[in-house]
Amino acid sequence: MSDTAAAADARTRLAGARLYLCTDARRRQGDLAEFLDAVLAGGVDVVQLRDKQLEAKEELEHLEVFAEACARHGKLLAVNDRADVAHAAGSDVLHLGQGDLPVPAARAILGDGILIGRSTHSEAEAAAAAVQDGVDYFCTGPCWPTPTKPGRPAPGLGLVRYAASLRTGRPWFAIGGIDLGNLDQVLEAGARRVVVVRAITEADDPGAAAAAFAARLRRAVEQDAAQDTARDAGREGTREAE
Numbered sequence: 001m002s003d004t005a006a007a008a009d010a011r012t013r014l015a016g017a018r019l020y021l022c023t024d025a026r027r028r029q030g031d032l033a034e035f036l037d038a039v040l041a042g043g044v045d046v047v048q049l050r051d052k053q054l055e056a057k058e059e060l061e062h063l064e065v066f067a068e069a070c071a072r073h074g075k076l077l078a079v080n081d082r083a084d085v086a087h088a089a090g091s092d093v094l095h096l097g098q099g100d101l102p103v104p105a106a107r108a109i110l111g112d113g114i115l116i117g118r119s120t121h122s123e124a125e126a127a128a129a130a131v132q133d134g135v136d137y138f139c140t141g142p143c144w145p146t147p148t149k150p151g152r153p154a155p156g157l158g159l160v161r162y163a164a165s166l167r168t169g170r171p172w173f174a175i176g177g178i179d180l181g182n183l184d185q186v187l188e189a190g191a192r193r194v195v196v197v198r199a200i201t202e203a204d205d206p207g208a209a210a211a212a213f214a215a216r217l218r219r220a221v222e223q224d225a226a227q228d229t230a231r232d233a234g235r236e237g238t239r240e241a242e
């Protein structure tokens with residue numbers, strides 16, 4: 001497959017993605033491949049290796065395990081921050097924050113053969129990411145303050161509501177402090193895609209946690225579709241009565 005065809009395929013899979021996991025490569029129990037197989041089988045659609053302590057060489061070594069697991073399950077692999085590592089690892093996705101490499105610079109290095117995601121923390125950043133060339137998806141958050149990103153103020157669910165109001169066709173995810181106990185609040189605010197770290201990596205049964213997230217997200221999407229169908233049928237009925 002050419003780079004462009006691979007990116008088009010990855011973009012299609014991203015459009016259907018609901019659950020995005022960021023994780024380091026350290027495990028409390030079991031080994032990394034076993035953990036990745038469990039969460040991917042559970043319903044994680046995108047896995048990002050996010051570990052600020054790794055040197056590039058170590059990161060690449062861990063990414064081999066991530067890439068094999070993603071390939072086994074047909075899911076997307078993401079690299080955080082580093083365009084060189086993303087390229088060397090053959091990653092599907094590079095995720096860039098506001099302080100990371102600017103998107104055009106990453107595109108100049110990587111070309112079009114990879115998806116690029118962007119973090120946003122304000123309405124202006126979300127509105128820009130929803131239309132900016134070269135961005136394939138964006139994230140809004142943190143929804144709640146989180147020890148996983150210390151010192152990052154939380155714009156909260158207001159930013160999720162704002163992102164939903166943009167009605168962009170570009171995929172976007174809510175992030176930060178999301179767990180199974182507050183997921184409904186995130187869905188009520190309008191998100192249909194979420195990124196989580198601790199809610200899966202620190203779960204007693206990460207595969208079961210992933211499955212519970214995936215099931216709740218799927219239900220929300222199915223409810224949307226049912227509402228759309230009912231609304232369309234209502235419109236049709238009104239037209240026939242006219």
Ligand SMILES: Cc1ncc(COP(=O)(O)OP(=O)(O)O)c(N)n1
Nearest residue numbers: 050080095096097098119139175195
């Ligand atoms: C999917 C996803 N969303 C947001 C982030 C955060 O990126 P950034 O703001 O650059 O912070 P760091 O993760 O680099 O500390 C992410 N990594 N992934």
Ligand SMILES: Cc1ncsc1CCOP(=O)(O)O
Nearest residue numbers: 146148149176177196197198
């Ligand atoms: C990387 C990042 N960027 C904004 S919040 C966050 C971490 C989210 O982690 P958790 O799901 O454990 O709160």
Ligand SMILES: [Mg+2]
Nearest residue numbers: 081096097100
């Ligand atoms: Mg970053």
